[in-house]
Amino acid sequence: MHQFPDAKAVVRALSPDEPVILTRPHAAARAARFFVDKFPGKAMYAVKANPSPQLVQILWDNGVTHYDVASIGEVRMVRGQLHGATLCFMHPVKTPRAIREAYFDHGVKTYSLDTIEELAKIVEATTDEAGNAATDLSLLVRLRVSSEHSELSLASKFGVDLTEAAPLLQATRQHCDALGICFHVGSQAMTPFAYAQALERVRAAIAEAAVTVDIIDVGGGFPSVYPGLEPPALEDYFALIHRHFESLPISYSAELWAEPGRALCAEYSSIVVRVEKRRDNELYINDGAYGALFDAAHVAWRFPVVALEDDLIKPQAEFAFYGPTCDDADYMKGPFMLPEDIQAGDYIEIGMLGAYGAAMKTDFNGFGATVSAVVTDEPMASLYRGDRVDPRESDNVVSLR
Ligand SMILES: *Cc1c(COP(=O)(O)O)cnc(C)c1O
Secondary structure (H helix, E strand, O other): OOOOOHHHHHHHHHHOOOOOEEOOHHHHHHHHHHHHHOOOOEEEEHHHHOOOOHHHHHHHHHHOEEEEOOHHHHOOOOOOOOOOOOEEOOOOOOOOOHHHHHHHHHOOOOEEOOOOHHHHHHHHHOOOOOOOOOOOOEOOOOOOOOOOEEOOOOOOOOOOHHHHHHHHHHHHHOOOOOEEEEEEOOEEEEHHHHHHHHHHHHHHHHHEEEEEEEEEEEOOOOOOOOOEEOOOHHHHHHHHHHHHHOOOOOOOOOOEOOOOOOOHHHHHEEEEEEEEEEEOEEEEOOOOOOOOOOOHOOOOOOOOOEEOOOOOOOOOEHHHHHHHOOOOEEEEEEEEEOOOOOOOOEEEEEEOOOOOOOOHOOHHHHHOOEEEEEOOOOOOOOOOOOOOOOOHOOOOEOOOO
């Protein structure tokens, strides 16, 4: 893959007609090392946030040994690439065939569940042809917790209610080597308190069920930095999680796990787009809702933007974007701050698209083609900048280059 110093160099060299995905391997490596060094437990990467093989390799090379996979496709992909990785199948609804292949062909021993039916399915699918049940399973019961502190809810779809957790924990205990409890506070959790609250619910579940718990998995939700979404330092999340974990009534050797997706990969990618048409303060660009800007369209996420032309001199103004497809829903309201004199033919870099951005691109309407390039400059914002003086202060800064 071509390497360039930054987005402007990419535009100068290629004058691209298609969107260009820029990747920053150094930023993903830095995020991986941060979690490996500082999270007070095991951090596994939630592959769905960005399944790029290059990214997965960078995370592995920088110490991430565990991967949260949610489909047999993700199991095969990660296993095919990383023979030594530990895979954890953390989707609470799986097919029997997927479980069987994961267990017998790919060595996956860890599964999550939120119903008694799923427990029976896992037990059945991991029993061998001679009728011997598996004795090496780690089973994690997913507890429903509140998403009130997060930008994207994951509260309504999965997770057993606290009131029904005790019998499920007791039944699961009968079929596993290690019993865990997991949850997901929702994506982009804006305060560490979200985890403290969820861990209090875990405490209540353990007390009610009176079972020995070996694993506490606090899930994903660790934030990145976006305009208007500037979270506290990740160290604060880790410290509060650790404190609550330590006070739980669990076995002395219990393990603490997390499943960061967004936080490990948001800084990895940005995208270069071109303005094809301007109508007042609406810019028609060549990527959109069916491309890397899914969240910008569907949940009005504001990604940082910067104009890549040197001859734009007017002050910043608010813009909305239209994507390239013929669908009215291909609209990103922003507001995105760009120079007032931006016009058709100008290029824009849209930052912080490594998580749920580059991974979401489709070919709808024939607009899926994308070029990629590696760049060596810094992402538009970072939670991990090595040069910061006081991490607690500079963590919150969105740099505007
Ligand atoms: C999506 C997901 C994650 C990752 O969430 P982030 O908010 O990206 O950190 C982790 N675990 C599970 C079970 C998920 O569904």
